[in-house]
Amino acid sequence: MKKIFRALATRFQSLPPADKYVTWVVLVLAAFGVVAVYSSITFFAEMRSGGNTELFLVRHLTRVVLALSAMFVVSMIDYRILARYSRIGLLGALGLLFTVKVMGAFAEGPARWLTLGGFGFQPSDIARVALVLYVGVLLTQKQEYIKSFSRSFLPVLVWVGITVVLVGLEDLSTSAVMVMAVIVMCFIARVSTMQIGVLAMLGLLLGVGLILAEPHRAARVESFIGTNMFASTDAEYVLDRQGEGYQADQARIAFAMGGLTGVGPGKSVQRDFLPTPYNDFIFAIIAEEYGLLGALALLGAFCLLLFRGFLRIARDAPDPLGAFLATGFTTLIALYGFIHAGVSCGLLPVTGLPMPFVSYGGTSMIANGIMAGILLNISRQTNASKENT
Template identity: 40%
Template sequence: MNLGQKVGRADRVRIWRASVTKWQLKVFLTVLGLGIMGAVLYYTKTLVDELVANEKRTVELYASLLARSYQSTNDEDLLFYVDMTYSSIHFPVIFADRNDDPVYPYQQFMMNVDMDTTLSVQQQKEWLRAYIQEMKREYPPFEMVDPTGKVVQRMFYTNSAIVRRLRYMPFVEILIVAAFILVGYVAFSTIRRNEESNIWVGMAKEAAHQLGTPLSSMLAWLEILRMERHDPHRVEETSREMERDVERLNVIANRFAKIGSQPKLETVALGPVIEHVCTYFETRLPNLGRKVSISRNLDAALTASISIELFEWVIENLIKNAVEAIERHDGLIEITLRKKIKGQGVLVVVRDNGKGMTRQIASRIFQPGYTTKKRGWGLGLSLSRRIIEDYHGGRLFVRETQPGPEQPSGSSCRSMNTRPEPSNIDWLILLPIAGLLMFSIAFVYSASASFADVKFGSSEELVWNHAIRVLVGLTLMIVFAKIDYRVWQGTSATVLLVAIGFLLMVLVMGTEIKGASRWVKLGPVNFQPSELAKFALVIHTAALLSTNRSTLRTWKKGILPIMVWVLPVCILIALQPNLSTASVIFLIVMVMMFLADVDIKHLLIIVGTGLLVASAYAVTAEYRLKRLVAFFGGGTGDEPVRYQLDQALIAFGNGGITGVGPGQSRQRDWFLPESYGDFIFSIVGEEYGFLGVSLLVSAFVLIMWRGYTVAKKAPDAFGRLLAAGITTTLAIYAFVNAGVTCGVLPTTGLPMPFISYGGSSVFFSAIAVGILLNVSSQAGVYRRRNTRPLTE
């Protein structure tokens, strides 16, 4: 009998296409990574060249002014320009005579030179001579002549510390990124290999276990046939038993054949299916040496679209797990089939009076290969969850249990509305977010103090506003963490329609700030509707993707229903004008569609079209075109933007490794615009250095890792996509903001989540994290003690 499944031509074509898609994706990601690295190197080189040229022009101007001052000592305007140019020199300069010897007194004829003043005069002279020779090899000196044309002095210079650091910055960034990629690749490859190994070993052992019972029975029946071949009645009875075992073998073969391919679902009554499995177990439980009774409370009228063979397999696993949980001689198993109290769908609940399990076990029960049994292989629960959730659109979950009678465990063919346990707090999400919000108060105060003191007469004006917003944001986070995230699946369309209404209000009666109309005035506060629209679209996209899972690879029923919502939101935001936010929101939706397994060809077509439209729209406005020219190093670009980027990089250069200290930033004082808003990341880099920036980035990496872990373990498709969408939104905003302030990306105006000054961003980001915490509380990431798995 063939227990396997041959690979036909259609299967080979499907496998070949999947491998080609993976190969194309790897090539695309490799080319993209190389392109980003090349862009970083090119941009840094261009920036360094401009800074070097600027320093050369400054020295040349200073030398020229000094030479003219020698010829005209009474020109006050000239002396004023000399002093102004002197104050703009931030790089080492040494004056020497015609023989290249430093001019004495040395301290008066050098600038920005860190020389040990404890040395003797002769030692100082020798040290300066050596330094002058280094400068001479790097750049030729500027000569200052008197009215007779005689060389009076020669001025030597070298690059500033910022330029020297910037020369090495791209290589440091590339090494850090390469290290992260290498560690991530090794870690994920190891995890994937271990999981694949566990799955294959578990599948093999599970197949042996499933086949072992009917094969053993058939061997016993054959022996009976040999012994009782002269008794026709006995032979007929044995033949019927052998037919049942053959049918059992056929069922097992069909089950394993359906794993890995989409099964055909049919609408059937669930009661008879469950009754058939229970009857099968009742005839075999006495052979296990236990007196376990199975009580049924089945609603015969309930139907669902299922694969009968796979659904029976899940019910068998649940019953076997319940039997194994009962350690004493007798026990009770109760199976209930009923309609859900809230929402559509049915609920299958398996209860027993067996033992529970610890939180540590509960956090790993869905991992392939994990088991608590001495002879187990840890595949039943993993396969059962995939059968219920991936093939039937439902969820498999563990409910809280206590030792004693009626310990509940269950699975459902549709998600069940349950409120999260108040103790299930995901501290790996909450603590980093709370820490970022708390530290943001210090960051905002340091970055805004000078500006607030001049504009409002108090250096604490803005920080108090921000502190109040932080407290409100934390409150909103806690409140929304208590609301079952499934509530938003049914109300997502309404929330998004409200957001679109506010976006329309922006175009009609929006408040213009800094040249863009992106706000609506609600009483005493300005509200930014794009922040609401961003997360509303993420929620509604998750709802659409989870509802239309069977049609996601089609244009009409899979792609168009999503784009009908995405395009109006992006267009309305782009018209404010706010092309950067519209582009990032579009990117977030594309990432969610990719994670939902939308056809990669469809995604490439949509992304390509979006890039063409965004590029065409970008060049329709002069200020956007200037920003792009400024980013790519053009001299005719947007000079204020260019100045802002240069000042941000200077802030990073000032910070070095450990920073200049809290509150000691120099760039915040009228050098760096928006230092407390979109460019606050550079102030963090200046005051806390590379170490502070690394800790800040690590906090976002931790949030991103934990968010995707929650998405992986979410109890249903909507929860998975919702958690992934929220995590992707926070991650993209954080890393795009960091890329802008580091000069890797063009200026966008996107805030740093939880750090930048701003009410709408803090409020809606906190609400989104609250929803993510609710998903985590129901995702099996944390469980109380005395819970146990449905099956091993």
């Protein structure tokens, strides 16, 4: 084991430097998340393990270490090598998604998780990484005829459509973010504006169809708007503030209690009322304990990540593939953070998206580490190309 760590250290020291701002943003978010999760996990631990908060803290720390280790290792692997296996990776992710659907068909309800060797994971987290990788490869390969619908846009549309549908059947919010990331990548790749509009329209129609097909999704939209629109939902439950609107109301109360500077670390009251304060509403707990200033500081970290990903790593990438991948992965990470914050403060309907590197999570945390690692590797390759010129 020591030899492995020594070899990794030697390899790391021989590589060009990576973007230090992205590295520090990820480390700060992860550290902030450990403190926030430990604070918000109390009630959950009381229900699950008799108040043993340390057990869940250790689990979260383990996942954070795994995510940071994945980021560290992937940052040393040339992203072009990863891109060579992107199609295989996406096919594997689609196979896992299909397996989840088959298992869900024989269960009492739909399933999102697979268990392998005692380890549970969500294939949708694998799919979002694999899709961006392969779309980046396709857009790079088709640059000579990027405006062609049949030769360029249609292959991208087919792969995106299959992946988004399989993910969206159980996780509409994740599929929506994936579509938005692909749209940004297509814009950077000079895809026709009309074709991008077609992709956006198809994504919107799919979203509407999936909302109409599932009453619980329709109920969330109605609760957010404040009116009953769909015949498939229970109007009384949707409009009841103790019903569908309960989570959003409790999150807004957390913001109100936090004020400008917050009630202080570990002193949250709303963690006992929000159903999943350690995951889906971690930003509300942070706003309560650290106030508006703490919430804005956290959003500032995502803004810095967005700035570095777009205007430094993607812009200065050594080749189009690097630019497309940096754009796609930056969009995925930043949108997850901004949408989570928007849900927590009542600007968006409840979605269930975790805040990257902050929320309590497993495969989503590791997937974010891999994406951040690819961003860092692109910046390494940029610095390497500068050193060789």
